[in-house]
Amino acid sequence: xxxxxxxxxxxxxxxxxxxxxxxxxxxxxxxxxxxxxxxxxxxxxxxxxxxxxxxxxxxxxxxxxxxxxxxxxxxxxxxxxxxxxxxxxxxxxxxxxxxxxxxxxxxxxxxxxxxxxxxxxxxxxxxxxxxxxxxxxxxxxxxxxxxxxxxxxxxxxxxxxxxxxxxxxxxxxxxxxxxxxxxxxxxxxxxxxxxxxxxxxxxxxxxxxxxxxxxxxxxxxxxxxxxxxxxxxxxxxxxxxxxxxxxxxxxxxxxxxxxxxxxxxxxxxxxxxxxxxxxxxx
Numbered sequence: 001x002x003x004x005x006x007x008x009x010x011x012x013x014x015x016x017x018x019x020x021x022x023x024x025x026x027x028x029x030x031x032x033x034x035x036x037x038x039x040x041x042x043x044x045x046x047x048x049x050x051x052x053x054x055x056x057x058x059x060x061x062x063x064x065x066x067x068x069x070x071x072x073x074x075x076x077x078x079x080x081x082x083x084x085x086x087x088x089x090x091x092x093x094x095x096x097x098x099x100x101x102x103x104x105x106x107x108x109x110x111x112x113x114x115x116x117x118x119x120x121x122x123x124x125x126x127x128x129x130x131x132x133x134x135x136x137x138x139x140x141x142x143x144x145x146x147x148x149x150x151x152x153x154x155x156x157x158x159x160x161x162x163x164x165x166x167x168x169x170x171x172x173x174x175x176x177x178x179x180x181x182x183x184x185x186x187x188x189x190x191x192x193x194x195x196x197x198x199x200x201x202x203x204x205x206x207x208x209x210x211x212x213x214x215x216x217x218x219x220x221x222x223x224x225x226x227x228x229x230x231x232x233x234x235x236x237x238x239x240x241x242x243x244x245x246x247x248x249x250x251x252x253x254x255x256x257x258x259x260x261x262x263x264x265x266x267x268x269x270x271x272x273x274x275x276x277x278x279x280x281x282x
């Protein structure tokens with residue numbers, strides 16, 4: 001926790017606000033790419049370490065343009081488009097919920113560490129089997145969903161658009177499936193696949209270190225908060241309070257309270273979530 005606080009104090013200002021907005025855009029661009037130019041992703045953009053070792057280093061970054069939709073004939077089933085749209089909306093909501101609970105910096109760290117861990121998993125498989133295994137964003141999305149299920153266990157989703165089910169049960173189902181995959185790989189001696197599967201969602205472990213003492217906020221409050229921030233910014237545009245750890249201001253949440261720390265050497269102001277958890281400035 002202290003390390004995260006130090007990193008957040010030092011680099012919090014460069015965190016990408018609303019990261020999920022850009023992630024969804026990347027997913028949509030990947031889907032368009034998969035429809036318009038089938039096979040282009042795997043030929044030039046995927047995480048193929050054989051090609052990376054031959055100089056195509058851009059693949060370390062471009063693999064995020066994974067085609068969630070694809071077509072070999074130029075025709076895409078409308079139902080596939082519908083499910084893709086629902087998936088994008090779901091993960092947009094999940095990502096915003098996590099960012100709202102943790103702050104932009106910690107959510108950035110969570111997501112980007114997931115990308116790095118997936119690259120590590122791909123390297124392990126390449127070394128073990130001698131060829132690259134196509135890795136998209138499924139493991140990263142799973143790690144996001146698991147974190148959301150723990151943080152907001154009672155939020156209800158409509159399974160198959162009909163059956164209401166709490167997120168915690170879907171999270172447990174995800175965990176069982178992942179555990180079954182790992183055990184299956186170990187049973188048949190595919191240790192590299194088992195290790196890669198675990199590493200692919202290892203950033204979920206970070207979640208347990210990040211969520212202690214964090215206030216849960218219902219996703220239903222987002223619209224009210226965004227309207228509040230818009231009204232305040234239109235009226236003044238100047239912040240009166242800013243947390244020295246997470247960088248949040250009164251524009252981010254009308255319910256946030258700010259206090260100065262008497263033990264810090266200087267005028268350092270903190271939100272209530274970091275007032276008693278930050279490391280004192282000497």
